[in-house]
Amino acid sequence: MLKFATDAADSPKSIRVRFAPSPTGDLHVGGVRTALFNYLFARHTGGKFLLRIEDTDKERSTPAAIQVILDGLAWLGVTPDEPVVYQSARIERHKEAAYQILKSGLGYRCFCNPEELTAKREAARSIGKPFKYDRTCLKLKPAEIEGKLAAGTPWAVRVRVPDEDLTFEDGVHSEVRILGEDLEDFVLLRGDGTPTYMLAVVVDDADMGITHIIRGDEHLLNTPKQILIYKAMGCPVPRFAHVPLILGTDKKKLSKRHGATSITWYKEQGYLPETMLNFLGLLGWSPGDDRNVISRDELIELFDVSGIIPHGAVFDEQKLRWLNGQYISKTDFQSVRKSLLTYAEQAAADGRLERLPDEAYLEQVWNLIRSRIYFLSDLFYSALYLFQDPTSYDEKGMRKHFQKEGIADRLKTLSGDFESISRWTAVSIEETIRRRAEEWGASASELIHPLRLAVSGVTVGPGLFELLEVLGKEAVVKRIFIAVERIKQ
RNA sequence: GGCCUCAUCGUUCAGUGGAAGGACACGAGAUUUUCGAUCUCGCAACGGGGGUUCAAUUCCCCCUGAGGCUACCA
Numbered sequence: 001m002l003k004f005a006t007d008a009a010d011s012p013k014s015i016r017v018r019f020a021p022s023p024t025g026d027l028h029v030g031g032v033r034t035a036l037f038n039y040l041f042a043r044h045t046g047g048k049f050l051l052r053i054e055d056t057d058k059e060r061s062t063p064a065a066i067q068v069i070l071d072g073l074a075w076l077g078v079t080p081d082e083p084v085v086y087q088s089a090r091i092e093r094h095k096e097a098a099y100q101i102l103k104s105g106l107g108y109r110c111f112c113n114p115e116e117l118t119a120k121r122e123a124a125r126s127i128g129k130p131f132k133y134d135r136t137c138l139k140l141k142p143a144e145i146e147g148k149l150a151a152g153t154p155w156a157v158r159v160r161v162p163d164e165d166l167t168f169e170d171g172v173h174s175e176v177r178i179l180g181e182d183l184e185d186f187v188l189l190r191g192d193g194t195p196t197y198m199l200a201v202v203v204d205d206a207d208m209g210i211t212h213i214i215r216g217d218e219h220l221l222n223t224p225k226q227i228l229i230y231k232a233m234g235c236p237v238p239r240f241a242h243v244p245l246i247l248g249t250d251k252k253k254l255s256k257r258h259g260a261t262s263i264t265w266y267k268e269q270g271y272l273p274e275t276m277l278n279f280l281g282l283l284g285w286s287p288g289d290d291r292n293v294i295s296r297d298e299l300i301e302l303f304d305v306s307g308i309i310p311h312g313a314v315f316d317e318q319k320l321r322w323l324n325g326q327y328i329s330k331t332d333f334q335s336v337r338k339s340l341l342t343y344a345e346q347a348a349a350d351g352r353l354e355r356l357p358d359e360a361y362l363e364q365v366w367n368l369i370r371s372r373i374y375f376l377s378d379l380f381y382s383a384l385y386l387f388q389d390p391t392s393y394d395e396k397g398m399r400k401h402f403q404k405e406g407i408a409d410r411l412k413t414l415s416g417d418f419e420s421i422s423r424w425t426a427v428s429i430e431e432t433i434r435r436r437a438e439e440w441g442a443s444a445s446e447l448i449h450p451l452r453l454a455v456s457g458v459t460v461g462p463g464l465f466e467l468l469e470v471l472g473k474e475a476v477v478k479r480i481f482i483a484v485e486r487i488k489q
Numbered sequence: 490g491g492c493c494u495c496a497u498c499g500u501u502c503a504g505u506g507g508a509a510g511g512a513c514a515c516g517a518g519a520u521u522u523u524c525g526a527u528c529u530c531g532c533a534a535c536g537g538g539g540g541u542u543c544a545a546u547u548c549c550c551c552c553u554g555a556g557g558c559u560a561c562c563a
Contacts, residue, residue: 022563057563114561121560128490130559156561173494182492182559190561197563221493221558244495244556251555286502290511309502311495312556319501319513329526372526382525397523430522448522460524 004171004212004241004305015047016209019073019080020087020201022054023065026262027072029315030216030246030254033280037243038214039078040281040303047211051080052204054087056195061088072263076273077296085208087200094195097203097233098157098188106232107188109155110137111148114191132184133158157189159228166224171214171241171305178224186225198222202229205238214241214305217312241305244284244312254315270343270376272331275324284313293326321374329371333363339376340366347380354388364470368462383461386470389479390457393486397459401450408487410440410447411454415480424473426465433465454483 019035021027035051042049053069055061073079101107110133117133124131138160140148148155161184167177188199195203205213220242230237248258255261260269266276278294286309287294287302294302340362347353357365365379365386373379379386393402401407417432433451437444448464455476461467468476 020563024563054563060563110561112561118560125490125559130491154561158561176493178492187561192561194561196561201563216557217494218557242494247556249500253556282502284501288503290503292502292512313502314500316500316513322513325526372524374525443521445522452523458524460526462524462526464522 004239014209014211015042015045016050016211017042017047017214018050018052018205018208018210020052020054020204020215021069022057022060023062023069024057024060025065025068026264027069028254028261029263029266029276029280030261032072032076032078032263032276033246033283034214034216034243035073035078036076036277036280037285037303037308040299041212041214041305042081043300044303048081049078050082050085050208050210052085052087052208054197054200056087056091056197056200058088068264072267075263075267076277085204087204090200090204090207091195093207094200094203095189095193098195098199101159101188101229101232102157104232107157107159108138108185109140109145110158110185110187111140111153111155112136114156133186135185138185154191156187156191158185158187159225159232161185161225161228166227168223168227168237168240170220170223171212171239172244172308172310173220173242176220176223178221183224188229198225199229202226202233202235206230206233206235210238212239212241214243217242217244241308243308244310246283247312247314249314251312251314258315259317268377270339270378271320271324272327272336272376275320275327278327279320279323283315284309293323325372325374328373328376331370333366336366336376337362340379343377343380347384352384353380357387361470368466368470372462382458385456385458389475389482390455393453393457393483394459397449397453401453401459402483402487404446404450407450408484410436411450411480411484411487414447414451415477415484418468418473418477418480421473424469426463426469429468430465451480455479 017038019031019038021031021035039049041047051069051073053066055066070084098107102109112133121131137158161180163180165177165180166183167175170176186198187196189195223240223242227237246254248254250258260266263276267273274296277296277299281299281303282292282294285303285307287298287307337359341356341359344353344356344362348356365383369379369383369386373383414433414436417436418429421428421432433447434444437447449459452461452464452467453459455468455471471479
């Protein structure tokens with residue numbers, strides 16, 4: 001079997017791959033994975049990774065969508081090695097290629113009415129019969145062609161598909177064979193003179209010197225057609241590897257119905273780029289061992305097309321969430337400082353956060369909480385009490401911890417103790433609490449739980465002594481006062 | 490309908506011609522400071538049928554199932 005990466009004939013330095021998205025909306029995580037695999041392959045082999053924006057569909061392409069692609073890839077550091085190619089700028093070249101194929105006799109003019117063909121196609125399908133273009137126009141005599149041209153009948157260019165079977169070696173699926181009889185003479189140039197996708201990809205890939213094409217499985221059946229075009233143009237045929245689709249939990253192609261598919265959403269949600277790189281890199285690809293955590297450098301070092309899994313992979317958000325938690329707990333403040341400030345501004349703009357935190361304080365909070373959050377954004381949702389007094393208390397917690405006889409007095413006493421602590425540290429706080437517990441013949445937890453609820457409003461969180469230290473004496477005393485008022489009600 | 494692809498725990502990824510392993514999720518316990526944190530333990534899979542073989546999860550065929558493609562869209 002052919003090895004996908006390189007034979008002796010390939011010079012590693014000359015390997016060129018590309019990612020070719022259409023700018024029609026969000027950047028799909030599946031597309032990002034495809035881009036990543038291409039990027040990793042290029043980096044691993046010392047080749048070049050290019051980006052081509054397929055913006056020929058003017059109805060659906062927007063400049064904003066182009067920016068989304070550029071930003072999404074930049075966020076992950078999956079950036080092209082050469083200037084971005086815009087397909088819309090190359091239409092004349094595509095036409096030229098079609099005329100060349102026409103001239104060489106490998107293509108022919110088709111004067112058939114597209115609407116009629118579509119109608120026939122649908123009719124055939126509705127009775128369960130396969131439909132293939134019947135080559136009406138291939139059989140036209142030169143005089144008939146002249147006549148139609150003179151009459152100004154619009155014409156398209158079709159390629160003539162040879163009758164023999166077509167096989168190619170796929171990097172993921174090994175040999176793929178398509179029967180010649182299953183292929184029809186397809187259109188390269190439409191009646192209005194515009195090139196089809198099939199033509200444009202091949203012309204662009206050929207001109208860009210693309211040597212290896214790693215793309216989604218949905219293109220598997222396009223490949224024989226494209227190989228035909230390469231041959232008709234007299235260009236070398238690249239190697240292909242088709243990556244299975246990313247699936248939703250229902251095993252269907254991952255789409256918006258399954259939830260978020262846009263890489264931008266994951267970014268905004270507070271996923272770290274390292275997380276996405278790790279997760280997407282290991283979704284449908286494996287270095288052959290058990291690892292779940294992998295860095296960009298390791299990915300580059302180990303990536304090989306032979307490690308691509310031949311079946312579709314379900315996008316498991318639970319695992320992604322866990323992985324993000326892993327990275328967050330290992331990330332130091334400086335690396336997320338900017339992002340955190342952005343989330344803080346957002347929270348302030350939304351009215352959730354009263355005022356922006358001071359950076360030194362934010363750093364303390366980060367170190368206190370990072371081992372138990374999953375998203376950067378959690379800080380300004382579930383952990384808002386770190387920045388301002390709680391506005392409510394967990395109901396179950398209140399029943400459990402605030403209804404005990406004498407708890408208000410105990411909290412008040414503790415508050416007084418706190419006020420007289422000269423060095424406000426977790427250690428001194430702990431000593432104070434434990435001393436009181438002993439004096440009252442209570443367990444430490446009988447004081448710890450109500451205190452946690454009083455200062456945070458919730459029943460879960462970081463170790464209480466560390467929490468109080470970070471919150472600061474003043475805030476703690478104030479919050480206990482507020483809670484005591486509440487208990488008395 | 491036709492064509493193509495695929496098939497190991499619920500999910501993901503390992504694995505070998507000779508008694509299937511990690512991770513997520515889930516469950517239990519521990520942590521006498523909680524927890525969605527941490528640690529420990531547990532649950533859980535080779536779709537079915539034929540072959541080949543002394544022996545198949547592993548190789549071959551069929552079936553079934555799942556997905557994709559089937560345009561003068563990209």
